[in-house]
Amino acid sequence: MDFDFGPDDTAFREEARGWLAAHLVGEYAAAAGTGGPGSEHEGFAVRRAWERELGRAGWIGLGWDDRGAGHGNRHATLTQQVVWAEEYARAAAPARVGHIGENLLAPTLIAHGSPEQRRRFLPAVARGEQLWCQGYSEPGAGSDLAAVRTVAVPDAAGGHRVTGQKIWTSLAREADWCFVLARTTPGSRRHHGLSFLLVPMDQPGRIEVRPIRQMSGTSEFNEVFFDGAHAEECVGGEGNGWQVAMGLLARERGVSTLVQQIGFAAELDRVVRAALGSGAVTDPVLRDRLVRQWAELKAMRWNALCTLGGADDPGAPSVAKLLWGGWHRRLGELAVAVRGAAGAVGPAAWSAEAPYELDEAQRLFLFSRSDTIYGGSDEIQRNIIAERVLGLPRETG
Numbered sequence: 001m002d003f004d005f006g007p008d009d010t011a012f013r014e015e016a017r018g019w020l021a022a023h024l025v026g027e028y029a030a031a032a033g034t035g036g037p038g039s040e041h042e043g044f045a046v047r048r049a050w051e052r053e054l055g056r057a058g059w060i061g062l063g064w065d066d067r068g069a070g071h072g073n074r075h076a077t078l079t080q081q082v083v084w085a086e087e088y089a090r091a092a093a094p095a096r097v098g099h100i101g102e103n104l105l106a107p108t109l110i111a112h113g114s115p116e117q118r119r120r121f122l123p124a125v126a127r128g129e130q131l132w133c134q135g136y137s138e139p140g141a142g143s144d145l146a147a148v149r150t151v152a153v154p155d156a157a158g159g160h161r162v163t164g165q166k167i168w169t170s171l172a173r174e175a176d177w178c179f180v181l182a183r184t185t186p187g188s189r190r191h192h193g194l195s196f197l198l199v200p201m202d203q204p205g206r207i208e209v210r211p212i213r214q215m216s217g218t219s220e221f222n223e224v225f226f227d228g229a230h231a232e233e234c235v236g237g238e239g240n241g242w243q244v245a246m247g248l249l250a251r252e253r254g255v256s257t258l259v260q261q262i263g264f265a266a267e268l269d270r271v272v273r274a275a276l277g278s279g280a281v282t283d284p285v286l287r288d289r290l291v292r293q294w295a296e297l298k299a300m301r302w303n304a305l306c307t308l309g310g311a312d313d314p315g316a317p318s319v320a321k322l323l324w325g326g327w328h329r330r331l332g333e334l335a336v337a338v339r340g341a342a343g344a345v346g347p348a349a350w351s352a353e354a355p356y357e358l359d360e361a362q363r364l365f366l367f368s369r370s371d372t373i374y375g376g377s378d379e380i381q382r383n384i385i386a387e388r389v390l391g392l393p394r395e396t397g
Contacts, residue, residue, distance in 0.1 A: 005079055012080045013087060020091040023053060032092040044174065047094045048131070055128030059084065060102050064110060064122075071118075072126040082258055089262035100171065101125040101132035105179055112196075112236040112244045120233075121177075121198075135166040135180035135199070135224060136245065147190070152182040152197060152231060160184065160197055160231040165223065168374060172209045172222035175201050180231065181245050184238050194241035197231035206230070214367070221374075257304045257320055261297065264324070267331060267364065268293055274361065275338035289334055296327050315389035318381035325371040325378060332368030335361040 005013075024032065027046050034042040054060050061073030062081050076084065096102075106125050109118050124130035138148055150164025162182050172178070178199045185193025201207055206229040211219035236244040272290055275281040281290070300323050307316045336343035343361055358366070372378045386392040 005083065009077075009079045009083055012076070013083045016084050016087040017091075019057060019059075020087060020093060023057075024091055024093060028053070028094065031094040034094050043094065044097065047097050048174070050094050051096065051098045051128035051131075053128070054098075055126055058126075060098065060128055061106060061122070061126045063103075064106060071122040085258050086262060089266075092266075097171065097174065098125065098128055098131055100134055100175075101130060101177075104134065105132045105177075108179075108196075108244060108247060109235065111247055112240075117198075117233055117235065130177065131171060131175045133169050133171045133175035133178045133201070133224075135169060135178045137168045138165060139167050148181055148183060148194065150180065150182045150226065151186075152180075152184045152195060155230060157230065160195070160234065161228045162197060162199060162226040162231050163228055165225050167223050168212070168221045169209075169224050170220055170222075172201070172224050173211065177201060178224070179235075180226070181241055182231075184234075184241075191242035193239055194245070195238050196235045196241040196244040198233040198235065199226070199229055199231045203229050214370075257324070258301070260324065261301055261304065264297055264300075264328065264331070267335075268297060270360070271331060271335045271338060274335070278339055278342075280338040280340065286334070286338060289330075289337075293327070293331055293334060296323075300324060300327065315385045318376070318384045321376055322378060322381050325375075328371045329368045332365040332371075336365045 028050050031043040031046045031050070034047065051060075055072065058072060058074040061071065062076035062084055063078075064071075064073060064075075102125055106122055109121060113121075121130070125132075135150075136148075138150060140147070140149075148164075150162060150166065152160035152162045155161045160182070162180060164182065166178075166180070169178070178201055180197045180199050181194055182197055183193055184195040188194070199207075201209075206227050208225040208227070210223040210225070212221045212223060213219050214221070271293075272281075275286065275290060280286050300320075303323065304320065307320070339361060343365075383395070387394060
Protein backbone atom coordinates (compact mmCIF):
# COMPACT_ATOMS: atom_id res chain seq x y z
CA MET A 1 0.00 0.00 0.00
CA ASP A 2 1.32 3.44 -0.95
CA PHE A 3 0.73 5.56 2.14
CA ASP A 4 2.94 8.60 2.02
CA PHE A 5 2.76 12.19 3.23
CA GLY A 6 2.90 15.00 0.67
CA PRO A 7 3.86 18.69 0.96
CA ASP A 8 0.37 19.68 2.11
CA ASP A 9 0.55 17.07 4.85
CA THR A 10 3.93 18.37 5.96
CA ALA A 11 2.56 21.91 6.18
CA PHE A 12 -0.44 20.61 8.10
CA ARG A 13 1.89 18.80 10.49
CA GLU A 14 3.83 21.99 11.17
CA GLU A 15 0.58 23.85 11.84
CA ALA A 16 -0.68 21.16 14.20
CA ARG A 17 2.64 20.89 16.01
CA GLY A 18 2.88 24.66 16.39
CA TRP A 19 -0.67 25.01 17.68
CA LEU A 20 -0.19 22.24 20.26
CA ALA A 21 3.07 23.74 21.46
CA ALA A 22 1.47 27.17 21.85
CA HIS A 23 -1.66 25.96 23.65
CA LEU A 24 -0.41 23.06 25.77
CA VAL A 25 0.66 25.43 28.54
CA GLY A 26 -0.35 26.14 32.10
CA GLU A 27 -2.98 23.80 33.47
CA TYR A 28 -3.19 22.00 30.13
CA ALA A 29 0.52 21.20 30.24
CA ALA A 30 0.11 19.99 33.82
CA ALA A 31 -2.63 17.62 32.61
CA ALA A 32 -0.44 16.16 29.86
CA GLY A 33 -0.92 12.42 29.49
CA THR A 34 -3.84 12.23 31.94
CA GLY A 35 -7.11 10.44 31.34
CA GLY A 36 -5.93 7.29 29.58
CA PRO A 37 -7.56 3.83 29.88
CA GLY A 38 -8.15 3.06 33.53
CA SER A 39 -7.54 6.70 34.49
CA GLU A 40 -10.46 8.49 32.83
CA HIS A 41 -11.21 10.22 36.14
CA GLU A 42 -7.97 12.20 36.13
CA GLY A 43 -8.18 15.97 35.66
CA PHE A 44 -11.63 15.88 34.13
CA ALA A 45 -12.47 19.57 34.60
CA VAL A 46 -9.24 20.64 32.91
CA ARG A 47 -9.74 18.13 30.11
CA ARG A 48 -13.27 19.44 29.50
CA ALA A 49 -11.89 22.97 29.22
CA TRP A 50 -9.23 21.62 26.83
CA GLU A 51 -12.03 20.17 24.68
CA ARG A 52 -13.43 23.69 24.24
CA GLU A 53 -9.94 24.95 23.40
CA LEU A 54 -9.74 22.38 20.61
CA GLY A 55 -13.20 23.37 19.41
CA ARG A 56 -12.38 27.07 19.21
CA ALA A 57 -9.51 26.26 16.86
CA GLY A 58 -11.57 23.89 14.69
CA TRP A 59 -9.64 20.72 15.59
CA ILE A 60 -12.80 18.68 16.33
CA GLY A 61 -14.50 16.87 13.47
CA LEU A 62 -11.60 16.75 11.02
CA GLY A 63 -12.92 13.55 9.46
CA TRP A 64 -16.56 14.55 9.01
CA ASP A 65 -17.60 14.42 5.37
CA ASP A 66 -19.20 17.25 3.38
CA ARG A 67 -22.56 16.82 5.11
CA GLY A 68 -20.84 17.51 8.41
CA ALA A 69 -18.91 20.55 7.20
CA GLY A 70 -19.64 24.14 8.14
CA HIS A 71 -20.29 23.56 11.84
CA GLY A 72 -17.10 25.15 13.16
CA ASN A 73 -14.82 22.27 12.23
CA ARG A 74 -12.07 22.33 9.64
CA HIS A 75 -11.90 19.65 6.95
CA ALA A 76 -8.83 17.44 6.66
CA THR A 77 -7.83 14.72 4.24
CA LEU A 78 -7.33 11.19 5.49
CA THR A 79 -3.55 11.62 5.68
CA GLN A 80 -3.96 14.93 7.51
CA GLN A 81 -6.23 13.23 10.03
CA VAL A 82 -3.42 10.74 10.64
CA VAL A 83 -0.95 13.60 10.98
CA TRP A 84 -3.12 15.34 13.60
CA ALA A 85 -3.58 12.08 15.50
CA GLU A 86 0.17 11.45 15.54
CA GLU A 87 1.06 14.96 16.65
CA TYR A 88 -1.62 14.97 19.34
CA ALA A 89 -0.36 11.70 20.79
CA ARG A 90 3.31 12.68 20.58
CA ALA A 91 2.57 15.94 22.37
CA ALA A 92 1.13 13.85 25.24
CA ALA A 93 -1.96 16.06 25.17
CA PRO A 94 -4.72 15.24 27.69
CA ALA A 95 -6.98 12.34 26.75
CA ARG A 96 -10.09 13.53 24.96
CA VAL A 97 -13.45 13.66 26.73
CA GLY A 98 -15.49 14.38 23.58
CA HIS A 99 -14.44 11.42 21.47
CA ILE A 100 -17.82 9.65 21.70
CA GLY A 101 -19.64 12.67 20.31
CA GLU A 102 -17.01 13.42 17.67
CA ASN A 103 -16.19 9.92 16.43
CA LEU A 104 -19.40 7.96 17.02
CA LEU A 105 -22.47 10.19 17.36
CA ALA A 106 -21.53 12.82 14.76
CA PRO A 107 -20.69 10.40 11.90
CA THR A 108 -23.91 8.54 12.67
CA LEU A 109 -25.95 11.73 12.40
CA ILE A 110 -24.12 12.60 9.19
CA ALA A 111 -25.01 9.20 7.71
CA HIS A 112 -28.50 8.62 9.12
CA GLY A 113 -29.76 11.84 10.74
CA SER A 114 -31.98 14.50 9.27
CA PRO A 115 -30.59 17.91 8.22
CA GLU A 116 -32.35 19.40 11.25
CA GLN A 117 -30.67 16.92 13.60
CA ARG A 118 -27.26 17.68 12.11
CA ARG A 119 -27.83 21.42 12.49
CA ARG A 120 -28.97 20.96 16.06
CA PHE A 121 -26.22 18.72 17.41
CA LEU A 122 -23.06 18.95 15.29
CA PRO A 123 -22.10 22.56 16.11
CA ALA A 124 -22.07 21.91 19.88
CA VAL A 125 -19.93 18.80 19.40
CA ALA A 126 -17.55 20.72 17.10
CA ARG A 127 -17.20 23.49 19.71
CA GLY A 128 -16.34 20.94 22.40
CA GLU A 129 -19.32 22.07 24.44
CA GLN A 130 -21.52 18.95 24.36
CA LEU A 131 -20.45 15.55 25.70
CA TRP A 132 -22.11 12.25 24.82
CA CYS A 133 -22.27 8.72 26.20
CA GLN A 134 -23.46 5.47 24.64
CA GLY A 135 -26.46 3.50 25.93
CA TYR A 136 -26.11 0.08 24.29
CA SER A 137 -25.13 -2.74 26.68
CA GLU A 138 -27.52 -4.06 29.29
CA PRO A 139 -27.28 -6.62 32.10
CA GLY A 140 -27.68 -9.94 30.33
CA ALA A 141 -27.24 -8.33 26.91
CA GLY A 142 -23.70 -7.02 26.93
CA SER A 143 -22.35 -8.29 23.61
CA ASP A 144 -25.74 -9.41 22.30
CA LEU A 145 -27.25 -6.03 21.42
CA ALA A 146 -30.27 -7.60 19.73
CA ALA A 147 -31.41 -8.81 23.16
CA VAL A 148 -31.94 -5.31 24.61
CA ARG A 149 -34.95 -4.98 26.90
CA THR A 150 -35.01 -1.21 27.42
CA VAL A 151 -38.34 -0.01 26.02
CA ALA A 152 -39.59 3.33 24.73
CA VAL A 153 -43.18 4.43 24.16
CA PRO A 154 -44.49 7.50 22.32
CA ASP A 155 -44.48 10.71 24.33
CA ALA A 156 -47.21 13.34 24.16
CA ALA A 157 -44.43 15.91 23.69
CA GLY A 158 -43.53 14.29 20.39
CA GLY A 159 -40.64 12.06 21.46
CA HIS A 160 -40.46 8.87 23.49
CA ARG A 161 -40.41 7.85 27.15
CA VAL A 162 -37.54 5.46 27.87
CA THR A 163 -37.58 2.88 30.66
CA GLY A 164 -34.84 0.34 31.34
CA GLN A 165 -31.23 -0.11 32.39
CA LYS A 166 -27.91 0.27 30.58
CA ILE A 167 -24.53 -0.80 31.89
CA TRP A 168 -20.80 -0.23 31.27
CA THR A 169 -21.61 3.33 30.16
CA SER A 170 -18.46 5.45 29.96
CA LEU A 171 -18.79 9.18 30.79
CA ALA A 172 -22.39 8.77 31.97
CA ARG A 173 -21.80 11.06 34.97
CA GLU A 174 -20.31 13.81 32.83
CA ALA A 175 -22.25 13.49 29.56
CA ASP A 176 -24.93 15.97 28.48
CA TRP A 177 -26.66 13.50 26.15
CA CYS A 178 -26.88 9.74 25.63
CA PHE A 179 -27.74 7.86 22.45
CA VAL A 180 -29.85 4.89 23.48
CA LEU A 181 -30.84 1.71 21.66
CA ALA A 182 -34.37 0.88 22.83
CA ARG A 183 -37.28 -1.33 21.77
CA THR A 184 -40.11 0.80 20.40
CA THR A 185 -42.28 -1.90 18.79
CA PRO A 186 -44.21 -3.92 21.41
CA GLY A 187 -43.75 -7.67 21.00
CA SER A 188 -40.79 -7.34 18.65
CA ARG A 189 -37.83 -9.68 18.98
CA ARG A 190 -34.13 -9.56 18.35
CA HIS A 191 -33.01 -6.80 15.98
CA HIS A 192 -36.54 -5.93 14.85
CA GLY A 193 -38.45 -3.02 16.39
CA LEU A 194 -35.44 -1.15 17.81
CA SER A 195 -34.89 2.61 17.59
CA PHE A 196 -31.86 4.87 18.03
CA LEU A 197 -32.93 7.60 20.46
CA LEU A 198 -31.22 10.76 21.72
CA VAL A 199 -31.79 11.38 25.42
CA PRO A 200 -30.72 14.46 27.46
CA MET A 201 -29.06 13.30 30.67
CA ASP A 202 -30.21 16.21 32.86
CA GLN A 203 -33.52 14.65 33.97
CA PRO A 204 -33.50 14.37 37.78
CA GLY A 205 -35.79 11.64 39.03
CA ARG A 206 -35.96 10.02 35.60
CA ILE A 207 -32.29 9.16 35.06
CA GLU A 208 -30.02 7.72 37.75
CA VAL A 209 -26.31 7.03 37.22
CA ARG A 210 -24.46 4.63 39.52
CA PRO A 211 -20.66 4.30 39.19
CA ILE A 212 -19.26 0.76 38.97
CA ARG A 213 -16.15 0.41 41.13
CA GLN A 214 -13.60 -1.84 39.44
CA MET A 215 -10.82 -3.93 40.90
CA SER A 216 -8.39 -1.20 39.82
CA GLY A 217 -10.14 1.09 42.31
CA THR A 218 -11.49 3.49 39.69
CA SER A 219 -15.01 3.91 38.30
CA GLU A 220 -14.84 4.66 34.58
CA PHE A 221 -18.00 2.69 33.84
CA ASN A 222 -21.51 3.23 35.12
CA GLU A 223 -24.99 1.78 35.37
CA VAL A 224 -27.72 4.06 34.01
CA PHE A 225 -31.37 3.65 34.98
CA PHE A 226 -34.09 5.27 32.86
CA ASP A 227 -37.50 5.72 34.47
CA GLY A 228 -39.71 7.30 31.83
CA ALA A 229 -36.89 9.56 30.61
CA HIS A 230 -37.78 11.81 27.70
CA ALA A 231 -36.03 11.08 24.40
CA GLU A 232 -36.16 14.13 22.17
CA GLU A 233 -35.01 12.68 18.85
CA CYS A 234 -35.12 9.40 16.89
CA VAL A 235 -32.34 8.95 14.34
CA GLY A 236 -33.00 7.06 11.11
CA GLY A 237 -36.70 6.56 11.74
CA GLU A 238 -38.58 4.49 14.29
CA GLY A 239 -37.84 0.78 14.05
CA ASN A 240 -34.58 1.29 12.13
CA GLY A 241 -32.34 1.41 15.19
CA TRP A 242 -30.49 -1.81 14.43
CA GLN A 243 -29.18 -0.53 11.10
CA VAL A 244 -28.16 2.78 12.69
CA ALA A 245 -26.50 1.07 15.65
CA MET A 246 -24.52 -1.31 13.42
CA GLY A 247 -23.39 1.60 11.27
CA LEU A 248 -22.13 3.35 14.39
CA LEU A 249 -20.20 0.30 15.61
CA ALA A 250 -18.51 0.01 12.21
CA ARG A 251 -17.04 3.48 12.83
CA GLU A 252 -15.16 2.36 15.94
CA ARG A 253 -12.00 2.01 13.87
CA GLY A 254 -9.93 4.05 11.46
CA VAL A 255 -7.73 6.98 12.41
CA SER A 256 -8.59 6.60 16.10
CA THR A 257 -6.92 3.18 16.15
CA LEU A 258 -3.64 4.82 15.12
CA VAL A 259 -3.92 7.24 18.05
CA GLN A 260 -4.49 4.28 20.33
CA GLN A 261 -1.41 2.53 18.98
CA ILE A 262 0.81 5.56 19.63
CA GLY A 263 -0.34 5.38 23.23
CA PHE A 264 0.37 1.65 23.24
CA ALA A 265 3.91 2.33 21.99
CA ALA A 266 4.51 4.71 24.89
CA GLU A 267 3.24 2.10 27.36
CA LEU A 268 5.47 -0.57 25.78
CA ASP A 269 8.46 1.77 26.05
CA ARG A 270 7.82 2.18 29.79
CA VAL A 271 7.60 -1.60 30.22
CA VAL A 272 10.88 -2.08 28.33
CA ARG A 273 12.58 0.55 30.50
CA ALA A 274 11.25 -1.20 33.61
CA ALA A 275 12.66 -4.50 32.32
CA LEU A 276 16.05 -2.89 31.78
CA GLY A 277 15.96 -1.34 35.24
CA SER A 278 15.02 -4.56 37.03
CA GLY A 279 17.35 -6.77 35.00
CA ALA A 280 14.38 -8.83 33.75
CA VAL A 281 15.55 -8.27 30.19
CA THR A 282 18.29 -10.85 30.78
CA ASP A 283 15.60 -13.53 31.15
CA PRO A 284 15.32 -15.05 27.64
CA VAL A 285 11.60 -15.83 28.05
CA LEU A 286 10.71 -12.28 29.10
CA ARG A 287 12.99 -10.84 26.43
CA ASP A 288 11.21 -12.92 23.80
CA ARG A 289 7.82 -11.68 25.06
CA LEU A 290 8.99 -8.06 24.84
CA VAL A 291 10.18 -8.54 21.26
CA ARG A 292 6.89 -10.17 20.32
CA GLN A 293 4.96 -7.24 21.76
CA TRP A 294 7.04 -4.84 19.67
CA ALA A 295 6.59 -6.89 16.47
CA GLU A 296 2.84 -7.31 16.99
CA LEU A 297 2.42 -3.57 17.53
CA LYS A 298 4.15 -2.92 14.20
CA ALA A 299 1.82 -5.41 12.52
CA MET A 300 -1.22 -3.71 14.06
CA ARG A 301 -0.10 -0.35 12.68
CA TRP A 302 0.23 -1.67 9.14
CA ASN A 303 -3.14 -3.41 9.42
CA ALA A 304 -4.76 -0.14 10.52
CA LEU A 305 -3.13 1.80 7.68
CA CYS A 306 -4.23 -0.78 5.10
CA THR A 307 -7.87 -0.57 6.23
CA LEU A 308 -8.00 3.25 6.18
CA GLY A 309 -10.06 4.56 3.30
CA GLY A 310 -10.45 1.10 1.80
CA ALA A 311 -13.59 -0.71 0.71
CA ASP A 312 -16.14 -1.45 3.40
CA ASP A 313 -14.99 -4.67 5.05
CA PRO A 314 -17.47 -6.10 7.57
CA GLY A 315 -14.68 -8.00 9.30
CA ALA A 316 -12.15 -5.16 9.65
CA PRO A 317 -13.48 -3.73 12.95
CA SER A 318 -13.59 -7.23 14.47
CA VAL A 319 -10.05 -8.06 13.34
CA ALA A 320 -8.79 -4.76 14.77
CA LYS A 321 -10.56 -5.36 18.10
CA LEU A 322 -9.15 -8.89 18.40
CA LEU A 323 -5.64 -7.63 17.66
CA TRP A 324 -5.50 -4.71 20.09
CA GLY A 325 -7.55 -6.30 22.88
CA GLY A 326 -5.30 -9.33 23.21
CA TRP A 327 -2.13 -7.29 22.68
CA HIS A 328 -2.94 -4.80 25.44
CA ARG A 329 -3.94 -7.52 27.87
CA ARG A 330 -0.61 -9.29 27.31
CA LEU A 331 1.20 -5.98 27.81
CA GLY A 332 -0.48 -5.58 31.19
CA GLU A 333 0.76 -9.02 32.18
CA LEU A 334 4.26 -8.12 31.02
CA ALA A 335 4.24 -4.82 32.94
CA VAL A 336 3.93 -6.75 36.20
CA ALA A 337 6.10 -9.70 35.18
CA VAL A 338 9.20 -7.61 34.40
CA ARG A 339 9.14 -6.19 37.94
CA GLY A 340 9.16 -9.60 39.57
CA ALA A 341 7.75 -9.90 43.09
CA ALA A 342 7.70 -6.11 43.49
CA GLY A 343 5.02 -5.89 40.82
CA ALA A 344 2.57 -7.84 42.95
CA VAL A 345 2.90 -5.93 46.23
CA GLY A 346 2.49 -2.39 47.44
CA PRO A 347 4.44 -0.15 49.80
CA ALA A 348 5.48 -1.45 53.20
CA ALA A 349 3.13 1.05 54.84
CA TRP A 350 0.05 -0.65 53.42
CA SER A 351 -2.70 -1.64 55.83
CA ALA A 352 -6.33 -2.67 55.60
CA GLU A 353 -7.33 0.69 57.05
CA ALA A 354 -5.18 2.70 54.62
CA PRO A 355 -4.89 0.78 51.34
CA TYR A 356 -2.15 1.91 49.01
CA GLU A 357 -2.57 3.48 45.61
CA LEU A 358 -1.85 1.16 42.70
CA ASP A 359 1.18 2.12 40.67
CA GLU A 360 1.11 2.60 36.90
CA ALA A 361 2.05 -0.99 36.04
CA GLN A 362 -0.51 -2.46 38.44
CA ARG A 363 -3.30 -0.26 37.05
CA LEU A 364 -2.35 -1.31 33.53
CA PHE A 365 -2.44 -4.98 34.51
CA LEU A 366 -5.83 -4.79 36.23
CA PHE A 367 -7.57 -2.55 33.69
CA SER A 368 -6.27 -4.47 30.67
CA ARG A 369 -8.02 -7.63 31.92
CA SER A 370 -11.18 -6.04 30.49
CA ASP A 371 -9.74 -5.29 27.04
CA THR A 372 -10.93 -8.55 25.51
CA ILE A 373 -14.45 -8.00 26.87
CA TYR A 374 -15.57 -4.36 26.53
CA GLY A 375 -16.32 -2.92 23.09
CA GLY A 376 -17.41 -6.37 21.95
CA SER A 377 -15.99 -9.54 23.48
CA ASP A 378 -13.51 -11.70 21.60
CA GLU A 379 -16.13 -14.44 21.23
CA ILE A 380 -18.53 -12.04 19.50
CA GLN A 381 -15.79 -10.70 17.20
CA ARG A 382 -14.89 -14.23 16.10
CA ASN A 383 -18.55 -14.98 15.39
CA ILE A 384 -18.80 -11.86 13.22
CA ILE A 385 -15.73 -12.86 11.22
CA ALA A 386 -16.96 -16.43 10.85
CA GLU A 387 -20.48 -15.54 9.73
CA ARG A 388 -20.12 -12.25 7.84
CA VAL A 389 -16.69 -12.73 6.27
CA LEU A 390 -16.12 -16.47 5.95
CA GLY A 391 -19.79 -17.30 5.35
CA LEU A 392 -19.90 -20.06 7.95
CA PRO A 393 -23.33 -21.12 9.26
CA ARG A 394 -24.70 -19.68 12.47
CA GLU A 395 -24.23 -21.72 15.60
CA THR A 396 -27.51 -23.34 16.68
CA GLY A 397 -28.71 -24.71 19.98
